[in-house]
Amino acid sequence: MKSKQTSFDIAYRAGVSQSTVSRALRNSPLVNEETRRRVQEIAAELNYKVDKNASSLRTQQSGTIALLLFEDPTNDDSLINPFFLSMLGSITRASAKKGYDLLVSFQQMSNDWHADFEDTRKADGIILLGYGDYTDYEEKLVKLIEQETHFVRWGADVKGLSVVSVGCDNFHGGYQVTEHVIKQNRKNFAFLGGVTTGSPEFLDRYKGHCQALKDNNLNVDSNLQIDAVSTDESGYLAAKKLLENGVAFDAICAASDLIAIGAMRAVQEAGYNIPNDIAVVGFDDIATASFTFPAMTTAKQDTVLAGELLVDKLLQLVSGEEAQTQLMPTTLVVRKSCGS
């Protein structure tokens, strides 16, 4: 690197003091209009940039948000859930829009993640992203609260903890897609997704699913519910198990698009036609969903809005304001995979 320019260099060139330079660059009203212009001119000319470390040290603000992405530990390390990847994209954009940098970190829900970023002053706040299906998750949240760390999280509300969450209405989403399939005159529904062991998100989707069935006087057959985590492979295996089961069904509601994608493959390999023989619907509306064959009907989670909400609420917390947990509605996206 070339010898870095400091505010003293600018000050010398401009014939003013360092403090005036600092104020001029931050557009302080304390400095004369013309002086400011001259200082900014010289700064631009010398390609001067404020040293963020020094600045952050002085102000105790980093202008940075940390994003901690928790991945399903059962996953291979090279793959990332596309839904979260999409969230990552929207969060990056949302924070850029607010003038914040984004520090991204993948975590395995291991030891000390809860203490890392804000304590080291590298970030002003933390966004937690991932399915909330970890055993010691709440425990860590409590520690975060104790440390008075600024953070928000994606997912279903956590009862009993004063945590700001942004999530989508999984119950309603599950209800919505199921209802849509019911309208296509399907009677025997299978559900693919971890219910007993899985994430609260999946459970809510299942509950919505069941409620829709009940409201329409249809059976909830527990033989037709197969656990699966959110990978295509898991969906594939679950669907295979379902088919071997022997119980007849004409519709599959998957807890996520990835599961649905795997299920579609298994169903098609078994020789069934989608949607004529079996309707399949997903959840999330990941990019791939519109390019499956047939294109998948699903419940869309608005990741762009979600990213903005997460960032906005986090910044509210950082600036000392209150912020509220918020549930976003899902949107039914009708394509071809369920007959209309």
Added chain:
Amino acid sequence: MKSKQTSFDIAYRAGVSQSTVSRALRNSPLVNEETRRRVQEIAAELNYKVDKNASSLRTQQSGTIALLLFEDPTNDDSLINPFFLSMLGSITRASAKKGYDLLVSFQQMSNDWHADFEDTRKADGIILLGYGDYTDYEEKLVKLIEQETHFVRWGADVKGLSVVSVGCDNFHGGYQVTEHVIKQNRKNFAFLGGVTTGSPEFLDRYKGHCQALKDNNLNVDSNLQIDAVSTDESGYLAAKKLLENGVAFDAICAASDLIAIGAMRAVQEAGYNIPNDIAVVGFDDIATASFTFPAMTTAKQDTVLAGELLVDKLLQLVSGEEAQTQLMPTTLVVRKSCGS
């Protein structure tokens, strides 16, 4: 936040000076074995974390890598090319493995990105990610070099500039997939992807494609080459144009998986069977590729290796060592979309 602990607090508790604390925590050999243990114990007990801003200010090292992701400006803002998203994931992992944090930033190749992160001392080096199809791209690279910024980039080598690049052998990849399709007895090849206007990556793939055709005494019909950028929509439109063209073909080589996905949809909507009527192959091997119908044959770029190489080489540069541009081989992934 609770009142932050500083190294002075630790020093007071341990009955030593602040400098000894600093040394002890960094495992300096200058400090006595037992003192070190005691200091580290107390630090852990008080949940003390080194203030990275102060530390970075003092050492002039941030322990952070910046990733600048350039997106196709023609894209809608909410979508990110899944291939680059996958790269982002592997780079995140690779830098974490090296103990570096990752600062992610989306750029529109706008004004001052080239000066931003390293100059502000927020990052020790920069990784440039994106297709190299921007008009003023080289110009900016030159500025980066002039500033003596540490950076590496993804993509084809840039002739004439001493820039460290990591890319894959697009020519060979294009050759490889085309050759494979030729072996399936296809004779009339279409190519979808921007050649005249597009990125150097696409151009190299096309060149490899053409070379394979020539080596097998097949025609290169320029009527069967349609420009497209790397989105499914663009691929869809390009394939539609191709079909309306009226020129017969029995194989489509797409410059990327996304283009191939769009093309597959267009072809299927037109009533053709893949691969019986028309073979389709892609490039990249994004996650979706294995879940199209039929599953897509493609040239895989090893994103995990790429991420590690990029990070390793960047860190070499940061530590003052030399680093070499490297070309990675592609791997042919045979699935169902081209008849075998």
Added chain:
DNA sequence: ATAAAAAATACATACGTATGCATGCGCAAT
């Protein structure tokens, strides 16, 4: 013209760490 008020700038310091240099201490060699 002079005092007071306002505006613009300079001075001084703190943020928390890392590190060169000085100091102190114990012990061996003279």
Added chain:
DNA sequence: ATTGCGCATGCATACGTATGTATTTTTTAT
């Protein structure tokens, strides 16, 4: 006993910025 040496630690300072306070300059009011 004095010198010398190595080891462990403390002292002092610098990294570059932002900001409270002091100071100077300019303007306004009398």
